[in-house]
Amino acid sequence: MNPYLAEFIGTAILILLGNGVVANVVLKQSKGQNGDWMVITTGWGLGVAMAVYSVGRISGAHLNPAVTVALASIGDFSWSQVPGYILAQIAGGATGATLVWLTYLAHWAETDDKAGKLACFSTAPTIRKTGPALITEIIGTAMLVFGVLAIGKIGAGIPAAELEALGNVPPLLQALVATWWSPLLVGLLVVSIGLSLGGPTGYAINPARDLGPRIAHQLLPIAGKGGSDWRYAWVPIIAPLIGGVAGAFLYRALFSA
Template identity: 80%
Template sequence: MNPYLAEFIGTAILILLGNGVVANVVLNRSKGQNGGWIVITVGWGLAVAMAVYAVGRISGAHLNPAVTIGLASIGGFPWEKVPGFIAAQVAGGAVGATLVWLAYLAHWGETPDKGAKLACFSTAPAVRKIGPAIITEVIGTAMLVFGVLAIGSVKAGIVDPDLQSVAGVVANWWGPMLVGLLVVSIGVSLGGPTGYAINPARDLGPRIAHQLLPIAGKGGSDWAYAWVPIVAPIIGGVTGALLHRALFGA
């Protein structure tokens, strides 16, 4: 499979399951309504894990422009492939969000709260202060990229050939789940202020879908805030990658 197609499919899976758990919790008359923040964070972590399992062996499962740019900033990914990966990720995010809309088709009209509907697509700060929101997204995404590189570096630090083969098996089987647990940890620890976009494609693609889809009584797509979960995660991704390289040399 083409790696660009893999990024598109992986990001679509990520958003289908990730935004899907949000819809399950916030939309009226869903069987998961009022499931709470822990359900959302666990759902997002499992969404990441499943997406990485699906396409990690093909594209590396960046699924996130902040990861792609962060890796490129330290020489871990070719810059010439960055635009194509980002385009695939954003498009996959829009398609995944459209699938969520279809899956919950009966519930949009049952939910009068326009903010709840938008939350099923994109993020917004709990307290509308742009500066603090940027700081939160930078910190959260830096932790994401730093953590992903840390998980990936464990195998590289093992020099014994026998242990290397075992570590490779463990990394293939458990690496995606560890990344998912990292996302759960970020969500429960740092997700409250902004809803932890930590991924421009996770926010932009679904926000475009929200703008275009015929969602009953949907209201606006909050484009005034939309630049924050694009710019701040990219800054955070580069910061996390550079910090990991500075501390560990890789």
């Protein structure tokens, strides 16, 4: 499979399962209505793990422009592939969000909360202060990228012959996607970030996770929807890119040897 197609499919899976659990909790007359934050963070973590299992051996399962740019910044991924990966991730995010809309098609009109409907697609801060929101997203994404690379290091020691088959996977991610348990640990990392750091902003920590679904929210004929909150949209784009690069350089500084 083409790695760009893999990134598209993987990100679509990520958003389908991640935003799907939000819709399950938020939308009226859903079986999961009024579930709590633990349900949402668990659903997101499992969605991340399944996406990595699905395409990790093909593209490295970046599934996130912050990861892609971070790896390129430390020389572990070609800058020439960055635009294609990012476009695939954003398109995958929009597609996954569209599938969530279709899955819960009967529930949008039953739900009066316009902000809740938007939350099934993209993120928003609980307190409207740009500076704190930026800081939250930077810290959360730095932890994500640092943690992903650290998990990959734990899996080091995979036989060289097996790693040679992972031609499209950046070297720092090869050990991660070559083990059965590493994607699960990445999912648990996302659960941990959501439980510990996700309260202020909803932990986008991924520009494609927020931008792709926000575009879908803007374009889809969602019953009774409100605005797509484009005034905030730049924060979950810029902050994760900064945080991802910071997390990658911190990892490189500590483990360069």
